[in-house]
Every structure is written in C-alpha cells, then in structure tokens.
Amino acid sequence: xxxxxxxxxxxxxxxxxxxxxxxxxxxxxxxxxxxxxxxxxxxxxxxxxxxxxxxxxxxxxxxxxxxxxxxxxxxxxxxxxxxxxxxxxxxxxxxxxxxxxxxxxxxxxxxx
Amino acid sequence: xxxxxxxxxxxxxxxxxxxxxxxxxxxxxxxxxxxxxxxxxxxxxxxxxxxxxxxxxxxxxxxxxxxxxxxxxxxxxxxxxxxxxxxxxxxxxxxxxxxxxxxxxxxxxxxxxxx
Numbered sequence: 001x002x003x004x005x006x007x008x009x010x011x012x013x014x015x016x017x018x019x020x021x022x023x024x025x026x027x028x029x030x031x032x033x034x035x036x037x038x039x040x041x042x043x044x045x046x047x048x049x050x051x052x053x054x055x056x057x058x059x060x061x062x063x064x065x066x067x068x069x070x071x072x073x074x075x076x077x078x079x080x081x082x083x084x085x086x087x088x089x090x091x092x093x094x095x096x097x098x099x100x101x102x103x104x105x106x107x108x109x110x111x112x
Numbered sequence: 113x114x115x116x117x118x119x120x121x122x123x124x125x126x127x128x129x130x131x132x133x134x135x136x137x138x139x140x141x142x143x144x145x146x147x148x149x150x151x152x153x154x155x156x157x158x159x160x161x162x163x164x165x166x167x168x169x170x171x172x173x174x175x176x177x178x179x180x181x182x183x184x185x186x187x188x189x190x191x192x193x194x195x196x197x198x199x200x201x202x203x204x205x206x207x208x209x210x211x212x213x214x215x216x217x218x219x220x221x222x223x224x225x226x227x
Contacts (some may be wrong), residue, residue, distance in 0.1 A: 008152075033215055040223070050213060100157075102154040104153055104154040
C-alpha cells in the first residue's frame with residue numbers, strides 16, 4: 001500500500017525559517033510534489049522532486065532522499081501569507097490515475 | 113487566462129437528491145480528476161479520466177458517478193447513495209496521466225452540504 005506522513009500542525013515566527021517533513025512508503029516512486037493550500041481554496045503547485053537533492057525556488061526549497069523515503073519543504077523569510085496547509089504528494093507508477101497519493105497536509109501557522 | 117472552473121462554489125443537497133458538480137478546463141489537458149477533502153484528511157481520489165469517453169474509479173467511488181463526453185468537461189454527480197456527502201470537492205487536470213512530471217492543476221472547489 002501507500003502511506004505518506006506529515007506533521008499535522010506547525011507554528012513559526014514571521015521572518016524565520018521552517019522545515020516541513022514528509023516521509024513516504026510506496027510500492028513505487030516516480031516523483032514527489034509539494035502543494036500549498038489556503039483554507040477553502042485550491043491547492044497550488046510549489047515544487048517537484050524526482051532525483052535526490054535540493055530544488056530551490058525563491059523563498060521555497062524542497063529536498064528529496066529516495067533511499068530514505070523522505071522529503072522536506074523549507075520556507076525562508078516567512079511571511080504572514082505563508083500561513084496555509086502544505087500537502088506532500090507522491091507519484092507511484094503502480095497506483096491508479098497518475099498514481100498520485102496525497103498526505104493529510106501540514107497546517108502552518110505564522111505568528112508575528 | 114487558462115484554468116479550471118468549478119461551479120457552484122457552494123451547494124446544498126436535500127436527502128434523496130442527486131446533485132451535479134461542474135468542472136471545466138481550458139488548459140487542453142488530457143487527464144482530469146475528482147477529489148474529496150474532509151477536515152483533517154488528505155485529498156482522496158473519487159474518479160479520474162485520462163481520455164475522452166473513458167474514466168476509472170478511484171479509492172472512494174461508491175455513491176458517485178462521472179462522465180467525460182468532452183475533453184474540457186468532467187462533471188461529478190453525487191447520488192443519493194452517498195450517505196455522507198458533506199465535503200470540499202476539488203477537480204484537477206494534468207497534461208498527461210501516468211508517468212508525467214507535470215503537476216495537477218486544481219479548481220477552486222465546491223463545498224457541498226446537506227440540508
């Protein structure tokens with residue numbers, strides 16, 4: 001089966017750095033996505049990792065270790081608008097659809 | 113601007129009633145998906161379609177039905193057989209299905225409640 005784990009909730013301070021972890025156990029692996037979702041809105045795509053290493057995109061970076069089944073999303077220079085849920089999703093070629101399985105999401109709260 | 117349009121934004125269902133949620137995309141994407149999101153839960157796949165006139169059940173298809181008569185449209189019907197339909201429904205699309213590195217793009221969602 002497929003299992004994706006993320007912390008349920010995290011709190012961080014405006015201007016600081018926060019790391020959101022995601023671990024996964026899937027029968028296959030063909031990429032990992034991070035999405036941001038504000039309450040009551042659509043998820044929006046943040047990053048994609050398929051090879052080991054760090055992908056940097058402005059204030060957001062995402063890291064992948066396939067051997068450890070582990071990824072993290074790093075948010076720098078936190079702003080109040082970063083308060084949202086962050087969804088980790090793994091693409092498993094053996095799964096249905098395009099094999100995309102979502103974690104339950106991490107609710108990030110930014111404090112002044 | 114290209115995108116995915118879901119309507120209505122809010123929908124109320126009476127007991128025993130079927131309701132249909134609309135999803136239209138002008139991104140020229142082949143694949144389309146329906147997800148259900150409950151509080152504290154991840155997105156769960158209801159149905160997906162990789163090509164016109166073809167669709168497959170996802171993990172929680174019972175009580176739902178879909179059609180894919182046009183590439184742009186993938187409506188979802190919540191039937192009276194779905195006993196717990198209150199949820200946030202998200203439609204998504206992507207350029208291709210299995211094996212693609214392209215992300216899924218989401219609509220703004222429809223919030224369905226029971227009267």
